[in-house]
Amino acid sequence: MTSESARQRQLTDEIAASGEAPAIAAAAALLEMGDRLGVLDVIIPGKEFTVRELAEYADLPETGVAHYLEAMESAGVIIHSPSTAGSFVTAPDYDRIQHQAGYVSWVMNANRPFIENAREYLSDPGKASGAYIRDGRQVAVSSQWMGSKAFYPAALGTIFEAKPERIADLGAGTCRLLIEVLQQLPGCCGVGLDLDAPSCNAAKLAGEQAGVSDRLTVVERSIQSIATDPSPVEGSDVIHAGFVFHDMMPEEEDVADAVFANCREALRPGGIMAITEAVPYLRNERERRFSSIVTYYHREFMKRKLLTEAEWEAKLRDAGFNDVRTVELGFPTGRLFVATR
Amino acid sequence: MTSESARQRQLTDEIAASGEAPAIAAAAALLEMGDRLGVLDVIIPGKEFTVRELAEYADLPETGVAHYLEAMESAGVIIHSPSTAGSFVTAPDYDRIQHQAGYVSWVMNANRPFIENAREYLSDPGKASGAYIRDGRQVAVSSQWMGSKAFYPAALGTIFEAKPERIADLGAGTCRLLIEVLQQLPGCCGVGLDLDAPSCNAAKLAGEQAGVSDRLTVVERSIQSIATDPSPVEGSDVIHAGFVFHDMMPEEEDVADAVFANCREALRPGGIMAITEAVPYLRNERERRFSSIVTYYHREFMKRKLLTEAEWEAKLRDAGFNDVRTVELGFPTGRLFVATR
Numbered sequence: 001m002t003s004e005s006a007r008q009r010q011l012t013d014e015i016a017a018s019g020e021a022p023a024i025a026a027a028a029a030l031l032e033m034g035d036r037l038g039v040l041d042v043i044i045p046g047k048e049f050t051v052r053e054l055a056e057y058a059d060l061p062e063t064g065v066a067h068y069l070e071a072m073e074s075a076g077v078i079i080h081s082p083s084t085a086g087s088f089v090t091a092p093d094y095d096r097i098q099h100q101a102g103y104v105s106w107v108m109n110a111n112r113p114f115i116e117n118a119r120e121y122l123s124d125p126g127k128a129s130g131a132y133i134r135d136g137r138q139v140a141v142s143s144q145w146m147g148s149k150a151f152y153p154a155a156l157g158t159i160f161e162a163k164p165e166r167i168a169d170l171g172a173g174t175c176r177l178l179i180e181v182l183q184q185l186p187g188c189c190g191v192g193l194d195l196d197a198p199s200c201n202a203a204k205l206a207g208e209q210a211g212v213s214d215r216l217t218v219v220e221r222s223i224q225s226i227a228t229d230p231s232p233v234e235g236s237d238v239i240h241a242g243f244v245f246h247d248m249m250p251e252e253e254d255v256a257d258a259v260f261a262n263c264r265e266a267l268r269p270g271g272i273m274a275i276t277e278a279v280p281y282l283r284n285e286r287e288r289r290f291s292s293i294v295t296y297y298h299r300e301f302m303k304r305k306l307l308t309e310a311e312w313e314a315k316l317r318d319a320g321f322n323d324v325r326t327v328e329l330g331f332p333t334g335r336l337f338v339a340t341r
Numbered sequence: 342m343t344s345e346s347a348r349q350r351q352l353t354d355e356i357a358a359s360g361e362a363p364a365i366a367a368a369a370a371l372l373e374m375g376d377r378l379g380v381l382d383v384i385i386p387g388k389e390f391t392v393r394e395l396a397e398y399a400d401l402p403e404t405g406v407a408h409y410l411e412a413m414e415s416a417g418v419i420i421h422s423p424s425t426a427g428s429f430v431t432a433p434d435y436d437r438i439q440h441q442a443g444y445v446s447w448v449m450n451a452n453r454p455f456i457e458n459a460r461e462y463l464s465d466p467g468k469a470s471g472a473y474i475r476d477g478r479q480v481a482v483s484s485q486w487m488g489s490k491a492f493y494p495a496a497l498g499t500i501f502e503a504k505p506e507r508i509a510d511l512g513a514g515t516c517r518l519l520i521e522v523l524q525q526l527p528g529c530c531g532v533g534l535d536l537d538a539p540s541c542n543a544a545k546l547a548g549e550q551a552g553v554s555d556r557l558t559v560v561e562r563s564i565q566s567i568a569t570d571p572s573p574v575e576g577s578d579v580i581h582a583g584f585v586f587h588d589m590m591p592e593e594e595d596v597a598d599a600v601f602a603n604c605r606e607a608l609r610p611g612g613i614m615a616i617t618e619a620v621p622y623l624r625n626e627r628e629r630r631f632s633s634i635v636t637y638y639h640r641e642f643m644k645r646k647l648l649t650e651a652e653w654e655a656k657l658r659d660a661g662f663n664d665v666r667t668v669e670l671g672f673p674t675g676r677l678f679v680a681t682r
Contacts, residue, residue, distance in 0.1 A: 003502060007668070010494055014671020015627065017490045020361045021441035022631035022673045025448035029634050032449075033459045064463030067641055074622045075633035100362035107366035108373075108449040118374045122405030149358045153351055161344060281415045286356065290363035292416035293370050300408055327348070330355020332363045 027097045028104035030072055035141055037068065043078065045094055048087040095148065102145025107293055110139040114301040121301055129303040150331035151276060152177055155240060158274050158327070158338055164188055164237030166268075170223045170259075171244030175203035175216065182212040189215045191232050195222045224248070227258035233266045242276040246298070249305040260319035267341040273321065275337050280306040282333055291333035312337050368438045369445035371413055376482055378409065384419065386435055389428040436489065443486025448634055451480040455642040462642055470644040491672035492617060493518055496581060499615050499668070499679055505529055505578030507609075511564045511600075512585030516544035516557065523553040530556045532573050536563045565589070568599035574607045583617040587639070590646040601660035608682040614662065616678050621647040623674055632674035653678050 034040045038058040042049050055065040069088060072078045077097055081087035091097070113133045114121070121127055159167065159181055165188055169178050172192030182190050190212075194200055200220045207216040219232050223244055226233060233239050248256045263273050278298070282291040298304040307315065309326050312335070316324045321339035329336060375381045379399040383390050396406040410429060413419045418438055422428035432438070454474045455462070462468055500508065500522055506529055510519050513533030523531050531553075535541055541561045548557040560573050564585055567574060574580050589597045604614050619639070623632040639645040648656065650667050653676070657665045662680035670677060 003498070007495065007498060010498065011669060011671055014491050014494060017437050017440055018444065018671060018673070019365075019441060021365045021444040022448075022628075024360075024362050024365060025445040026630040026634035029448045029452070029456060030630075030637075033456050036456060036459045037463065038460075060460070060463050061466065063466060064641075067637070068459075068463065070622075071633045071637035071641075074624060074636070075630040076626075077630075096358050099358055100360060103359065103362040104366040104445060104449060107363075107370045108445060109453075111370070112450075115370060115374050115377060118377045118409075119379075119401070122378065122401050122409065125402065125404060150355050153355060154348065157344070157348060157351065281411075283415060285417075287363075289367040289371075289416040289418075292412045293367035295415070296371075296408070296412035300405075300412075328352060330352055330359060332359070 024100050024104060026075060027077060028101035028108075030075055030077055031098060031101045031145075032105055032109065033068070034072070037065075039065070039068070043072075043090060045090045048081050048084055048089055050087050098145050099149045102142050102148070103290070106139070106142035106146055107290075110134060110142045111297050111301075114297055129301075131302045146331065150329060151242060151334065154327050154329055154336045155242065155274050155276055156180065158272070158336065159238055159240065160184060162238050162272055164271075166236045167191070167238040167240065168193065168233040168236045170226070170233075170239065170241035172203065172218075173199050174206055175218065176206070177240065177242070178203075178216060179206055179210045179212055182207075182215050183210060189217070191217045191219060191236075193219045193221050193223065193226075193232055195220065223259060224252060224255050226262055227255050230262040230266045233263055235268060236266060237268055237271045239263050239267060239271070239273045240275070241273075243278065245275060246277055246304055246306055249307065253305075257315065257319065260316060264320045264339075264341055269341060271341045273316070273337075273339045273341075275312075275339075276329070277312060277335060277337065278306055278333050279309050279312070279335050280333075287332035289332075294333050309335055365441050365445060367416060368418055369442035369449075371416055371418055372439060372442045372486075373446055373450065374409070375413070378406075380406070380409070384413075384429075384431060386431045389422050389425055389430055391428050439486050440490040443483050443489070444631070447480070447483035447487055448631075451475060451483045452638050452642075455638055471642045487672065491670060492583060492675065495668050495670055495677045496583065496615050496617055497521065499613070499677065500579055500581065501525060503579050503613055505612075507577045508532070508579040508581065509534065509574040509577045511567070511574075511580065511582035513544065513559075514540050515547055516559065517547070518581065518583070519544075519557060520547055520551045520553055523548075523556050524551060530558070532558045532560060532577075534560045534562055534564065534567075534573055536561065564600060565593060565596050567603055568596050571603040571607045574604055576609060577607060578609055578612045580604045580608060580612070580614045581616070582614075584619065586616060587618055587645055587647055590648065594646075598656065598660065601657060605661045605680075605682055610682060612682045614657070614678075614680045614682075616653075616680075617670070618653060618676060618678065619647055619674050620650050620653070620676050621674075628673035635674050650676055 039054045042054050042057050051062050051066045051069055055062040076091055078088045079091050081089050167181055167188060168191040170193050172178055172194050175192040178190040178192050182188055192203055197220055200218045203218045207213040245256050278294050280295040282288060295306055298306055313324045316339040323340040325338050327336040380395045383395050383398050392403050392407045392410055396403040417432055419429045420432050422430050508522055509532040511534050513519055513535050516533040519531040519533050523529055533544055538561055541559050544559045548554040586597050619635050621636040623629055636647055639647055654665045657680040664681040666679050668677040
């Protein structure tokens with residue numbers, strides 16, 4: 001074998017070793033930078049944009065924006081507009097790039113305080129939940145990127161199949177999911193419940209912009225309050241809750257149980273409760289690594305107890321639901337539990 | 342089509358969309374955490390280790406270390422020892438996991454100041470190089486992880502083929518590469534040149550531990566100094582330099598040119614200069630994203646000029662080398678230039 005072909009074989013091995021890691025990391029950094037620059041609102045699929053538009057929108061010098069877009073274009077995250085000289089559009093796989101960036105950004109940036117303070121946490125097992133030391137905005141941005149393709153497609157599928165006339169979302173945030181449901185189901189009314197006032201205000205605004213505000217009720221209340229007053233969910237065909245119940249564990253597990261029992265009571269006969277949650281330490285090849293970091297962050301640093309599939313199923317049965325089934329999600333370590341009254 | 346099989350198809354799409362991103366990000370976070378905990382010196386391929394050993398080594402409570410290793414084991418980064426109950430060993434693909442983590446850690450953490458201060462840099466194009474605002478240790482750790490499999494295999498291959506009796510490394514750091522060469526080639530002497538005193542001291546120590554200190558000379562000097570005094574490289578068969586010359590561009594490009602000319606003069610007839618460098622904005626599918634972030638970080642934030650393949654080749658020819666060839670590396674956007682006297 002010539003040294004040339006030996007080198008070729010070595011190169012093939014090197015390329016296989018790095019795999020998608022360099023490309024995935026690079027795209028995450030470019031998008032995070034776009035977020036900090038304030039230009040991502042203008043870089044959206046289906047719209048053309050120019051250096052000047054971004055510079056004006058984000059109040060930045062055109063030269064700087066031109067360099068940033070040069071990097072984004074060379075990376076293939078955006079492309080030159082095929083129809084307008086000097087304009088750009090997002091690459092055909094922009095959604096996927098952003099989705100993958102979400103995982104990197106959530107793990108490596110939104111939860112960075114846990115990495116940097118690992119010694120402190122391990123040295124003091126009694127330390128209080130560190131969830132508060134994270135930057136809430138960066139948790140929200142990275143979660144939105146991750147979630148775009150993987151959190152809720154299964155939940156939405158379940159909801160559309162149920163054809164609800166009335167749906168409630170516990171921990172609705174800015175009511176993205178509810179608004180999507182109301183737009184698809186013209187006869188449906190929705191109630192979005194969230195404790196965060198700015199999110200509730202943003203939800204009302206989004207409902208107006210989407211033309212569904214007459215069918216969307218936004219309630220500024222805690223999920224826990226359903227344990228004592230279930231009126232917001234009364235008469236629902238579907239009650240949805242995405243990644244909110246684990247935040248009550250372990251301290252408020254009895255409150256969560258009371259919320260489940262009240263939800264079951266409040267549902268119309270045949271109605272369903274659909275909850276999306278993270279389950280701990282899965283070991284299959286696809287999910288095990290991401291499952292591990294999600295579990296470890298929650299247990300060691302946020303002091304949260306994640307329930308297993310079997311524990312969630314038992315909890316919903318204990319609340320009086322007859323039929324409980326578990327749905328695998330694309331989002332690794334996530335599961336959708338569908339409980340029928 | 343049943344809704345069951347529709348959901349199955351949807352799930353397949355979701356899984357394809359996230360690809361390797363969740364797993365790659367998770368492993369990077371677990372390894373970075375291990376670095377901060379100070380346990381990675383004990384988690385090395387080919388050695389068994391226990392919770393107690395790591396706890397003692399890193400001065401951490403055993404419970405905390407046990408939880409960390411539980412996460413590492415569940416992620417498949419380490420595995421239970423097949424021979425000793427209660428002991429762990431690294432997973433068979435540990436090197437690859439660490440190598441991939443290097444890319445994520447370098448892009449998302451070592452260079453994080455550029456992401457977070459992007460607005461400031463773009464708003465002030467005259468701002469000085471930001472290389473100093475990075476954490477040098479985190480740059481070094483992530484570079485070492487990236488480099489383990491991708492920076493120097495091609496350079497090493499070229500060096501071994503040349504069978505040098507005398508080799509010099511410009512910007513040798515802790516002389517890892519030189520020590521590997523001296524161990525493989527018992528008749529060879531090496532000179533490692535670096536400006537950083539702690540690296541030089543670490544290099545001397547490593548040379549002693551590897552049993553090659555009688556053939557290793559460590560010189561605490563700048564690479565620039567070769568432009569006025571080439572004595573350290575005099576009579577070499579091979580002069581190597583990895584990712585150091587771009588740091589002189591653009592301000593000291595004339596100094597770099599003088600260094601190249603002196604290196605050519607100093608080489609024995611038929612001797613070679615082998616330099617590994619990053620080239621800007623490659624556009625092929627494999628390299629374009631990582632190439633983009635490397636180029637953008639260097640240009641916009643570190644104020645460095647990266648030369649193209651053609652520019653490096655011309656520069657080496659201008660220095661008097663007859664034969665210059667370029668070798669593709671597994672490390673995306675990296676190239677090895679081999680110039681023969």
